[in-house]
Amino acid sequence: MFQSTSPADATTQAALNLVEFFYSNWNKILLAIAILIIALVVINFLKIALAQIARDYKLPPKLLRFLNTVVTYGTLILAIVNILAVFDIHLYSLIVSLGLISAVIVLGSQLVISNLLGGTIVYIEKPFEIDDVIKVGENTGVVEGISFRSTTMRGLNGLVITIPNSTYLTTPITNYTRTRQYLVKLPFTMPRNVDMSGLIDRLRSEASSIPGFSSGKGETLYKMGISKDNVDYELHFWISDPRVSDGARSRIVDIIGQFLPTSDKAGI
Numbered sequence: 001m002f003q004s005t006s007p008a009d010a011t012t013q014a015a016l017n018l019v020e021f022f023y024s025n026w027n028k029i030l031l032a033i034a035i036l037i038i039a040l041v042v043i044n045f046l047k048i049a050l051a052q053i054a055r056d057y058k059l060p061p062k063l064l065r066f067l068n069t070v071v072t073y074g075t076l077i078l079a080i081v082n083i084l085a086v087f088d089i090h091l092y093s094l095i096v097s098l099g100l101i102s103a104v105i106v107l108g109s110q111l112v113i114s115n116l117l118g119g120t121i122v123y124i125e126k127p128f129e130i131d132d133v134i135k136v137g138e139n140t141g142v143v144e145g146i147s148f149r150s151t152t153m154r155g156l157n158g159l160v161i162t163i164p165n166s167t168y169l170t171t172p173i174t175n176y177t178r179t180r181q182y183l184v185k186l187p188f189t190m191p192r193n194v195d196m197s198g199l200i201d202r203l204r205s206e207a208s209s210i211p212g213f214s215s216g217k218g219e220t221l222y223k224m225g226i227s228k229d230n231v232d233y234e235l236h237f238w239i240s241d242p243r244v245s246d247g248a249r250s251r252i253v254d255i256i257g258q259f260l261p262t263s264d265k266a267g268i
Contacts, residue, residue, distance in 0.1 A: 025087070032083040039079035046071045057124050063148075118165030119148035127173045133242060135174040136163055140242055156243055181214060182242040186235045186249055187224065194259055196221060196233065202255055203237065210255075211247035212239035 022029065047068055054064045121127075123146075128134045132143050134153065139161050145152040151163045176182050190196060199221055207215040217238040225232035235256075239248050 028086045031086050035079050035082050035086070039075050043072050043075050046075070057126075060123065063120070063123060114166030114169060115149045115164050118168040119146075121168055122146060122151065122165060127168070128175050128177075132175055132177040134176065135242075136167060137171050139163065140176075142243075156245075176242055180240050181217065181238050182212075182240070182245065184237055184239055184245050184248060186237070186252060187232065188235070188253070188256060189230045189232050190256075190259070192226070192229060192231055194261070196231075196259060199235070199256065199259065202258070203252065206255060210239075210251045211244035212241045213248055214238040214240055 050064060050067050050071065128143055130143055130146065133141070134143060136151075139153070139155060141153040141155040141161055143151060143153045144160070148165070150165055153161050153163065155161050200219055203210070203213070203219060204215045207213045214237075219235070219237040222234045222236065223231060224234045235252065237248075237252070239245060
């Protein structure tokens, strides 16, 4: 006949085994508890530090929650790995394997990571804000939206431009709203017999009629070339907003035209 064990005996045996485990491993258990306490203290410290950084740099709440999640789970995973190692359960080989897999995934998602890094730089360093007029590469426009992945701006031609945030890792950003200066170069040709020496003074005297014109900022007239009948000039002047550059060019062309003799005012 088979001899069965009563539930009471099984419970007693389990309790004895548990007591024996605690007795023989009390030092390891204390060490595991210490590791867990240290992990919780580190998590709390890092969250306080992140909250302070978020206030100083005005980070968006979504980014702060994301960083808190990374800190919490990352620290707990490290704590669990070390606690298991205390009980001779080593996961380092598994971690190495997962690391290799992660490396492959990272290589396949470099663009996503670059966009996130670029977005983080925008949020922390704040090279521009909403409604700023900026130039990124060949694109100039007004910033309308900023996200982790991309920045949206409306170009001077009215088109909406979406720029990946990874662009900011390698491409310079010019913020015209902060500098309030935008250099315009206007080339033109005049007959050799026309004296253009009074152009700069004329521009300054009529500055109020030129959209965005910054008088006294270093407007300069250069001679770029000369032929038998004509002189090639290039006028450099500054305006406060690139959005009015076409209006400023148009008005200055009218002023330049005033230097032409009446018989030559067919064009510049």
